[in-house]
Amino acid sequence: MAKTYFTEDHEWLRVEGGIATVGITNYAQEQLGDLVFVELPELGRKLAKGDTAVVVESVKAASDVYAPVDGEITEANTSLSSDPSLVNSAATGDGWLWKMKLADESQLEGLLDEAAYNAHIG
Amino acid sequence: MTGDDTKHLPLEDLHVAAGARFGAFAGWSMPLTYPAGVMKEHLHTREHAGLFDISHMKLFEISGPDAEALLNRACPFDAGALEISQSKYTFFLNEAAGIIDDLIVTRLGRERFMVVANAGNAEADEKHLRALAGDFDAKVDALDRVFLAIQGPEAWAALSRAGIETGSLLFMHGFEPRENWFMSRSGYTGEDGFEIGLPEVDARDLVARLLEDERVMWVGLAARDSLRLEAGLCLHGLDITPEIDPASAGLMWAVPKEVRASGAFIGADALRAILERGPAQKRVGLKPEGRQPVRAGAALFDADGNPAGHVTSGGFGPSAAHPVAIGYVQTSLATPGTKLFADVRGTKIPIDINPLPFTPHRYRKG
Known part of the structure; x- marks a missing residue:
């Protein structure tokens, strides 16, 4: 059964079988505006929590998306190469950014659940 | 800059009501995008008509017997060659020929000119102009106006429907259609369009009439930037600065040949030296x-x-x-x-x- 977590940096993680699918929240895509490019991570890259995993670029600015937990990249959403606007139209669905194998599942305990995230964005 | 110093547009309530997202620019809280988003706002401007609130920009009226002489000193151009209602793109230069600001100057009358300056430089421009005015029989007035731009191939038709005829006005010309109004056929998007300075009460009325027209939508600063970038137009503070001269910036088309040779504008010697050795x-x-x-x-x-x-x-x-x-x-x-x-x-x-x-x-x- 997949469980979804959120971060104060406006990312979501859906965790199933030790693999987290990571994206940005709908609130985040609204703040960024129309995305025109997503710089995807290399497969196999090891990330520590807080490392820049992906850069999303809107018409106006580039923004870092950080690794919410430690882990190793297992997949990048290559459909964003041809259609970065998927992040705008389906931030929590087809607009996911990458998948990572968790290094330490206990880090999930420090993340927000949906109610806490909704309270965070007010 | 603290939040308390941030300047707010006179029509801010209209942008809030339109669902704008705001951001800081040149000391102002400006609408960056509206719910349509930068992409749609940009494309709508190229296809129909975009309405921009550019009241952060400043209008100065320069008047008096020496108004022409003052401008010829401040800018590398020939104010005397401007016919009434004609506009020119020019700049204020420093002694090193660096660009203090880029501007559009329009002749309103024999001894009256309108200068439109950038938001971020408005205070410096005003000081500069007032200091220069001390040497001339000329007066500098900073006008208190709402300043709107309506840009795009259907801008003229939308204005016409709103009761403002623009038919005979050509690009880079401006005039005063009503008391305390200034309207020019100009803009910073690469499209046909108009810029209108007017009192707040008139602006509220005009905006309401324009937005009744489905060809018109609000467009924020984000799309204003992508439009001007595609049009290859310089943003002062980034593409041109007080450290960059018009020759390096590829803007010598704005400096007439006679003025290059013999003009007495500030920065003339430095600019001639740069032209001689090549940027x-x-x-x-x-x-x-x-x-x-x-x-x-x-x-x-x-x-x-x-x-x-x-x-x-x-x-x-x-x-x-x-x-x-x-x-x-x-x-x-x-x-x-x-x-x-x-x-x-x-x-x-x-x-x-x-x-x-x-x-x-x-x-x-x-």
């Missing part, structure tokens, strides 16, 4: 390969990895459908087709020198 760097258009934007500050390298210049503004061009940028490169490299590389977060992205503009200008010149 070391030149402003160019840059087209990155692929879809990744290359933005202000990115360093440029030649094929051998030697430093070649830098990017001064860049982003994505919604109409061009590819990333677009403006930057400076060594004069020897400043030829369309030259292939360079831009450093974006450690990756070298191929980038070609491209003619400006990226999207053709569609001004109504007659």
Whole structure:
């Protein structure tokens, strides 16, 4: 059964079988505006929590998306190469950014659940 | 700058009601985007008509027997050659021929001119003008106006429906259609369009009438930037600064030949010296390969990895459908087709020198 977590940096993680699918929240895509490019991570890259995993670029600015937990990249959403606007139209669905194998599942305990995230964005 | 110093647009309530997202620009809280988003706002402007609140920009009226002489001292142009209602793009230069600000000057009457200046430089411009005015029989008035731009191929039709006829007004001309109004056929998007300075109460009425028209939508500062970038137009503070002269910036078309030779404008000696030896760097258009934007500050390298210049503004061009940028490169490299590389977060992205503009200008010149 997949469980979804959120971060104060406006990312979501859906965790199933030790693999987290990571994206940005709908609130985040609204703040960024129309995305025109997503710089995807290399497969196999090891990330520590807080490392820049992906850069999303809107018409106006580039923004870092950080690794919410430690882990190793297992997949990048290559459909964003041809259609970065998927992040705008389906931030929590087809607009996911990458998948990572968790290094330490206990880090999930420090993340927000949906109610806490909704309270965070007010 | 603290939040308390932030300036607010007189029509801010209308932008809030329209669902604008705000951001800081040049000391002002400005609408960056509306719910339609930068992409749609940009494309709507190119296809129909975009309405922009540019009240952060400043209008100065210069009047008096020496108004012409004052402007000829402040700017490298010939104010005397302007016919009534004619506008010219020009600049204030410093003694080193660096660009203090770029402006549009319109002759309103025999001894009256309107100067439209950038938001970020408005205070410095006013000080500069007032200091100069001390040497001349001329008066500088900073006007308190709402300033709107309506830009795009249907701008004239939307204005006409709103009761404002523009038929005989050509590009780079302006006049005073009503008391305390100033309207010019000009803008900063590359499209046909108009800029209108007017009292707040009149502006509220005009905005309401314009927005009844489905051809018109609010457009924020984000799309204003992508539109001007595609049109190859300089943003002061990025593409031109007090450290950059008009020759390096490729703006000598705005300086008439006689003025170059014998004008007594501030910075004349420095500009002549630069022209004589040739500028070391030149402003160019840059087209990155692929879809990744290359933005202000990115360093440029030649094929051998030697430093070649830098990017001064860049982003994505919604109409061009590819990333677009403006930057400076060594004069020897400043030829369309030259292939360079831009450093974006450690990756070298191929980038070609491209003619400006990226999207053709569609001004109504007659």
